[in-house]
Amino acid sequence: MEPVLVERRDGVAVVTLNDPDRRNALTLDSSARLADVVAECERDDGVAAVVITGAPPAFCAGANLAALGEAREDGLRAIYSGFLAVAGCSLPTIAAVGGAAVGAGLNLALACDVRLAGPRARFDARFLALGIHPGGGMTWMLQRAVGQQTAMAMTVLGRVVDAAEAERVGLAFHIVDAEHDGLVDAAVALAAPAVAAPRELVIATKRTLRTTAALDRHSEAVEVELAAQLRSMDSPAFTELLAAMREKISRSR
Numbered sequence: 001m002e003p004v005l006v007e008r009r010d011g012v013a014v015v016t017l018n019d020p021d022r023r024n025a026l027t028l029d030s031s032a033r034l035a036d037v038v039a040e041c042e043r044d045d046g047v048a049a050v051v052i053t054g055a056p057p058a059f060c061a062g063a064n065l066a067a068l069g070e071a072r073e074d075g076l077r078a079i080y081s082g083f084l085a086v087a088g089c090s091l092p093t094i095a096a097v098g099g100a101a102v103g104a105g106l107n108l109a110l111a112c113d114v115r116l117a118g119p120r121a122r123f124d125a126r127f128l129a130l131g132i133h134p135g136g137g138m139t140w141m142l143q144r145a146v147g148q149q150t151a152m153a154m155t156v157l158g159r160v161v162d163a164a165e166a167e168r169v170g171l172a173f174h175i176v177d178a179e180h181d182g183l184v185d186a187a188v189a190l191a192a193p194a195v196a197a198p199r200e201l202v203i204a205t206k207r208t209l210r211t212t213a214a215l216d217r218h219s220e221a222v223e224v225e226l227a228a229q230l231r232s233m234d235s236p237a238f239t240e241l242l243a244a245m246r247e248k249i250s251r252s253r
Helices: 028-043 065-070 073-087 104-111 138-146 148-155 163-169 180-190 192-196 199-213 218-233 236-252
Strands: 004-009 012-017 049-054 093-097 100-102 114-117 122-124
Touching: 004 028, 012 028, 012 180, 028 073, 049 104, 049 180, 073 104, 093 104, 093 180, 100 104, 104 122, 104 138, 114 163, 114 180, 138 148, 180 192, 199 218
Parallel strands: 012 049, 049 093, 093 114, 100 122
Antiparallel strands: 004 012
16 A cells, blocks of 8 residues: 555645555655655645645544654654654745644644644644653744743643644634535645746745745845846746736726
8 A cells, every 4th residue: 555645636636645544644754755755745836735635534543653763763763754854945835734643643634734624633742751852853843833831831741732722822823613625625736826826926926935034134034025026027927927918908998
């Protein structure tokens, strides 16, 4: 059975962790395959966004404990490779979380730009309960997503966050009251504007969002955006759009 499935739908790659009997726990093989799939999507001009999900009932139950127990630094980095590829993806990424996202599975959800939660979604750090320190940049990602206090509650105090609380604290963008297929459909629909826009413009805008998030001053963001905006105005897509607008205006006179 393929550990990671890929379906292309209307310009969106739907990437599914496919080991439901083990609740989609990450292995060395599935992490490597996930990293490869992300790279393939970035190379494919027909893909404008990526949806990450897990075959029901779970989103991802973390790293396979047998593989984790045998891992040291090289093994841990290999487990990280899948969700780090998602975190570094140049395309917009949406997590469709229909069940438990635990440990490294929480990392995978956090690695996505936007998270949609189904009614049975659960976000559970759980590292300390397993006697292991958080890894893969989870503390950094989680604090950026929900703030220091909620991150402390989830990471150190064992707080498990359901769909409603995830939406309230900003961990989930929206709750989709649907089963797995409806949740994935909603994620694909959410990506539609990115599919409709010029692909390079989408990539550039995501890159700018990352850059300006690290800046301290508005004036610095203005300069970063100005350079990118000028480049976009030289693109064929903008030239065509401007010509079409001018033609429409001249017809209306």
